[in-house]
Amino acid sequence: MTDDAHGYQDSRTTRTRWSVFEPMGQEEVYDDVPEGDGNDSGVGGSGADDTPLDPLLVAVAGELRRPVELGPELDGRVMALVAAEPRPERDVSFAARPGAAGRLAARHGPTSAVARAWRWLSRPRLVQLSPLGGLAFASGLAALLLVALRSGTDTVQATSAPAAAASPVAAAAPVADSVQVIQFVLVAPDARTVALVGDFNDWQADATPMRAAASGRVWSVQVPLSAGRHRYAFVVDDERWVPDPSAPRAPGDDFGTPNSVVTVTERRS
Amino acid sequence: MPRVGKSLFRQHPTACDAPRAQGVNLSVELSDAVLVQQVLDGDTGAYALLVGRYRERYSRFAVHMLGAEEDAEEALQDTFVRAYRALGRCEDPERFGAWLYRILVNRCRTHGSRRGRRERTFVHDPVAIGNASEDHPAERGAWREEIEHALNRLDGRQREAFLLKHVEELNYDEMAELTGVGVSALKMRVKRACERLREMLREVEHV
Structure with missing residues (x-):
């Protein structure tokens, strides 16, 4: 296998600081004590193990390099689990930002109390507010702005702040989003083509083709749908009409063909 | 008839994202x-x-x-x-x-x-292994089984180092980056793994 096949770039020119990244947070940490005699000096730096393998071990390595194919359902299982997960959040980490945090770290050291405090303060947090809470928060903000504007200068008043202060209710009112993007995923290992049909595309099999993953097992497409109930089905290989096995079945199937139902709710923000 | 497995749909929290999947050139x-x-x-x-x-x-x-x-x-x-x-x-x-x-x-x-590591049931037939020719499928299977048996008996850290070095063909810098282990220790592990494998597989060869 080549370095490129691993997704590696030449580590001699491009280094990734693995020590910064802690993928799982609580991975088991294996101690790196030298095994055996507890002392590997004299071996490590000598390049002793870069010597070519003897024919026996060449044969062993060659045999072990043969491809290994695990169960064909692995992709589907992974995608089913992933689909149940919340969308991954971007992490604007302390180490990745070159701004104030980086300067603090440079000045005080990455583990200093100041740097840790800034990291804690600047860590992204998810704050959920109910519509009522949002209204209260916006009202408080508007009041603060009004106080600030009254005591401030004319140039401050010329900004857009008065507009926000003038209509705090409008600014905080929940906005209904009637269109949602729905992702449809079908695991169909042997399919050549898969299309999504439904009342949103007039049941046209060529209107919404689904995209196959590299393995050809998982097919997906994203479709913006308006709020409400929608009937749909999958068309496999241009001929087989398949309802969604994980969705409710539509009552009173049209033309005797089974369909599924997805209900899109309005999102309020 | 194509097999059709589990399907899932998911409602995304963003409403303005266009269906990017359509019209994508898969080539x-x-x-x-x-x-x-x-x-x-x-x-x-x-x-x-x-x-x-x-x-x-x-x-x-x-x-x-x-x-x-x-x-x-x-x-x-x-x-x-x-x-x-x-x-x-x-x-x-x-x-x-x-x-x-x-x-x-x-x-x-x-x-x-x-x-x-799970106990695996190996058909350990040293005579057959010793006479195995890589050309015959059954003998190749026995040979592979013996290799896996030997691999199985390695210390986990040595096995990891051997696989990364000689099977996945990474260099030591890459291995160090991947495992968080120093290059010196990795070289030691690979060396020990090679010695152990050689020892175990030569025993079989000479039966």
Whole structure:
């Protein structure tokens, strides 16, 4: 296998600081004590193990390099689990930002109390507010702005702040989003083509083709749908009409063909 | 008739995202960074492309590390799901493969230490192994079985180092980056692994 096949770039020119990244947070940490005699000096730096393998071990390595194919359902299982997960959040980490945090770290050291405090303060947090809470928060903000504007200068008043202060209710009112993007995923290992049909595309099999993953097992497409109930089905290989096995079945199937139902709710923000 | 498996649909929290999947030219191989970006933008289907891209490459390492396919599948599945959860923390999406490999190595260590390596039933026939010719399928199977048996008897850290060096063909700098282990210690592990494998397999050869 080549370095490129691993997704590696030449580590001699491009280094990734693995020590910064802690993928799982609580991975088991294996101690790196030298095994055996507890002392590997004299071996490590000598390049002793870069010597070519003897024919026996060449044969062993060659045999072990043969491809290994695990169960064909692995992709589907992974995608089913992933689909149940919340969308991954971007992490604007302390180490990745070159701004104030980086300067603090440079000045005080990455583990200093100041740097840790800034990291804690600047860590992204998810704050959920109910519509009522949002209204209260916006009202408080508007009041603060009004106080600030009254005591401030004319140039401050010329900004857009008065507009926000003038209509705090409008600014905080929940906005209904009637269109949602729905992702449809079908695991169909042997399919050549898969299309999504439904009342949103007039049941046209060529209107919404689904995209196959590299393995050809998982097919997906994203479709913006308006709020409400929608009937749909999958068309496999241009001929087989398949309802969604994980969705409710539509009552009173049209033309005797089974369909599924997805209900899109309005999102309020 | 095509087999049709489980289907899932998912409502995304963003309403303004156009259905990017339509009209995509599949002949163009999207980079890891683009796919990671799409996943972070809410396109879960793009993750299926990443899974497909790396599953086969990393299956081999997991199977050889854990010795049993079911354990390897579990470790791989665990790896992909954990990587998805932590995707926002992937510092260099262009090197998603290396980042994923790091997680896989950790998962294999964890699975290996949690369960111990499963006892496998080997048909250990030293005479047949000793006479085995790689040309015959049955004999090739016996030869492979013996190799896996020997691999199975290695210390886990030596096995990991041997596989990364001589099967996955990484250099020591890459191995150090991946495992968090120093180059000196890795060289020692590879050396010991080679000695042990040679010893065990020559015993078989001379029976």
